[in-house]
Amino acid sequence: MAEKVLMKGNEALAEAAIMAGCKYYFGYPITPQTEVAAYMAKRMPKIGGTFLQAESEVAAINMVLGVAACGKRVMTSSSSPGISLKSEGISYLAGCELPALIVNVQRGGPGLGGIQPSQSDYFQALKGGGHGDYKLIVLAPASIQEMVDLTFKGFDLADKYRMPAMILADGTMGQMMEPVSLELGEVKEYAKPWATTGKATHEGRNIINSLSLSPAQLEEWNINRYERYKIVERDEVMYEEFMMDDAETCVVAFGITSRVAKNAIMEARKRGMKVGMIRPITLWPFPKDALKKAASKVKNFLTVELNMGQMVDDVKLAIDCSKPVYFYGRTGGVIMTPDEVLNKLNEIEKGEAKQW
Amino acid sequence: MFDKRVTVFMGHYGSGKTFTAVNYALALAKLGKPVSIYDLDIVNPYFRTVDALETLNKNGVELVVSPFAETNVDIPAMNAKSYKMVDDKSRFAVADIGGDDRGALALGRFADKIKEENDYDALFVVNPFRPETRDVEGAIQVKEEIERAGKLAFTGIVNNANLGLETNIEDVLKGLEFAEKLSKVTGLPIKFSAVRRDLISEKTEIIKEILPIDPIKYGDWL
Numbered sequence: 001m002a003e004k005v006l007m008k009g010n011e012a013l014a015e016a017a018i019m020a021g022c023k024y025y026f027g028y029p030i031t032p033q034t035e036v037a038a039y040m041a042k043r044m045p046k047i048g049g050t051f052l053q054a055e056s057e058v059a060a061i062n063m064v065l066g067v068a069a070c071g072k073r074v075m076t077s078s079s080s081p082g083i084s085l086k087s088e089g090i091s092y093l094a095g096c097e098l099p100a101l102i103v104n105v106q107r108g109g110p111g112l113g114g115i116q117p118s119q120s121d122y123f124q125a126l127k128g129g130g131h132g133d134y135k136l137i138v139l140a141p142a143s144i145q146e147m148v149d150l151t152f153k154g155f156d157l158a159d160k161y162r163m164p165a166m167i168l169a170d171g172t173m174g175q176m177m178e179p180v181s182l183e184l185g186e187v188k189e190y191a192k193p194w195a196t197t198g199k200a201t202h203e204g205r206n207i208i209n210s211l212s213l214s215p216a217q218l219e220e221w222n223i224n225r226y227e228r229y230k231i232v233e234r235d236e237v238m239y240e241e242f243m244m245d246d247a248e249t250c251v252v253a254f255g256i257t258s259r260v261a262k263n264a265i266m267e268a269r270k271r272g273m274k275v276g277m278i279r280p281i282t283l284w285p286f287p288k289d290a291l292k293k294a295a296s297k298v299k300n301f302l303t304v305e306l307n308m309g310q311m312v313d314d315v316k317l318a319i320d321c322s323k324p325v326y327f328y329g330r331t332g333g334v335i336m337t338p339d340e341v342l343n344k345l346n347e348i349e350k351g352e353a354k355q356w
Numbered sequence: 357m358f359d360k361r362v363t364v365f366m367g368h369y370g371s372g373k374t375f376t377a378v379n380y381a382l383a384l385a386k387l388g389k390p391v392s393i394y395d396l397d398i399v400n401p402y403f404r405t406v407d408a409l410e411t412l413n414k415n416g417v418e419l420v421v422s423p424f425a426e427t428n429v430d431i432p433a434m435n436a437k438s439y440k441m442v443d444d445k446s447r448f449a450v451a452d453i454g455g456d457d458r459g460a461l462a463l464g465r466f467a468d469k470i471k472e473e474n475d476y477d478a479l480f481v482v483n484p485f486r487p488e489t490r491d492v493e494g495a496i497q498v499k500e501e502i503e504r505a506g507k508l509a510f511t512g513i514v515n516n517a518n519l520g521l522e523t524n525i526e527d528v529l530k531g532l533e534f535a536e537k538l539s540k541v542t543g544l545p546i547k548f549s550a551v552r553r554d555l556i557s558e559k560t561e562i563i564k565e566i567l568p569i570d571p572i573k574y575g576d577w578l
Binding site: 031 | 486
């Protein structure tokens with residue numbers, strides 16, 4: 001095994017991007033993700049890459065579009081309000097069928113909100129954010145090692161399916177430090193015959209565009225894209241099961257809250273309560289089948305989130321509302337303790353909890 | 357250790373300055389010294405000295421920190437009382453400075469008075485498991501950048517080799533070896549090694565000076 005190093009989430013993610021072959025970074029500082037930009041500013045010149053602090057988030061995402069159109073791996077990062085600004089560009093990336101990695105180190109919202117961690121951009125990442133018929137591959141790291149691994153994976157998936165991918169992290173994942181291994185294997189290269197790399201490299205004209213003059217053609221593009229999304233949903237779902245074998249209550253949590261939930265579950269187990277967890281690693285594609293399978297065995301579901309319950313409906317849909325779904329969340333930058341989750345599990349067991 | 361009125365901890369971002377400074381201040385207090393810790397970090401939004409507020413208060417250590425630390429106010433502010441660090445010579449002062457040259461800027465305004473009093477240590481906290489200070493050249497570059505920004509030359513090195521919760525004693529000893537190399541090149545003495553308390557054993561007896569570290573508890577999810 002490679003020797004480990006101690007890294008902050010934001011730095012680890014930036015280094016993983018470089019190792020994935022990303023030589024172009026465009027961003028704008030915002031807490032709690034600024035270390036990504038600071039790290040890129042230091043590292044990019046050393047590897048012959050480009051770091052550019054744009055005049056705004058809107059400019060940065062459109063620079064990303066330009067580089068992606070040239071077939072190069074490119075990344076931008078921000079935190080919640082900045083992602084709102086980038087959303088138009090993200091929609092254009094999707095419309096242009098361009099691969100790129102967008103990183104959201106979430107903070108409290110809405111509006112300017114605060115700088116402490118949250119998961120309240122779940123809807124933004126999963127249900128649009130930008131306009132039009134599109135999806136993002138959304139990856140939710142729960143450790144600094146996953147900040148590394150999923151960044152590497154994110155670039156690969158984006159290239160493979162020619163679509164933008166997002167790392168949906170939170171302030172804690174960005175700021176905390178853990179030992180990581182940076183042994184990531186080979187970067188897989190994908191042919192990009194569509195890239196605008198000049199006539200010396202391809203026949204005819206390559207045009208990157210999201211505008212269609214014909215409604216029928218635009219419809220066809222959208223239908224084709226959704227055909228590709230079906231393949232992603234079939235082949236790329238990632239999740240972790242934790243103590244699910246005999247579980248009667250299934251906690252569903254991602255990112256930082258899955259760590260709180262894990263501690264609560266271990267405590268619940270000590271008290272004889274049969275609790276397990278399904279942790280989505282890909283939020284899109286959502287682990288629908290795993291949840292559906294669990295629904296045939298467990299009595300209850302509990303989603304634990306740093307928001308007002310944005311994932312609850314997705315769990316309900318995945319299990320066809322066949323079992324009660326409860327919710328426990330904190331928001332605005334507050335992180336729950338394992339005891340709070342344990343209390344909720346107790347309420348559920350005693351039949352005192354209200355369904356969401 | 358503990359022989360200077362002012363001890364300033366500086367180093368690379370994430371090298372463990374806060375852990376070291378907090379534990380150093382607590383150790384001074386246990387010796388019965390009146391001590392204040394000055395959080396001059398203008399870089400970090402999370403994971404600050406305030407996380408140790410309860411422990412510091414309980415042990416009689418005064419914490420001087422920006423009232424905005426760990427709130428939603430995103431301003432690199434310092435507490436006005438920070439001047440006590442150089443003006444109140446009746447108390448020991450421990451300063452936790454933000455990472456890299458960007459963080460060290462905050463020290464600049466106090467540097468002249470610190471030098472004038474001439475009863476200080478400026479300690480370079482080094483963790484060779486941080487990628488940018490994994491070799492001597494990298495560490496020296498960070499050292500020089502900090503000295504320029506902070507307007508204060510280092511007087512010693514702190515070996516803070518660690519991999520967070522995964523640290524073992526071999527890591528600490530590897531760090532000591534690294535610190536010795538760095539000491540030879542820079543001429544700075546190794547002041548002490550910061551070692552997590554549960555790792556201290558007969559194996560660590562070869563380390564001359566040890567500051568036992570009790571980690572600051574951030575949350576049960578760690």
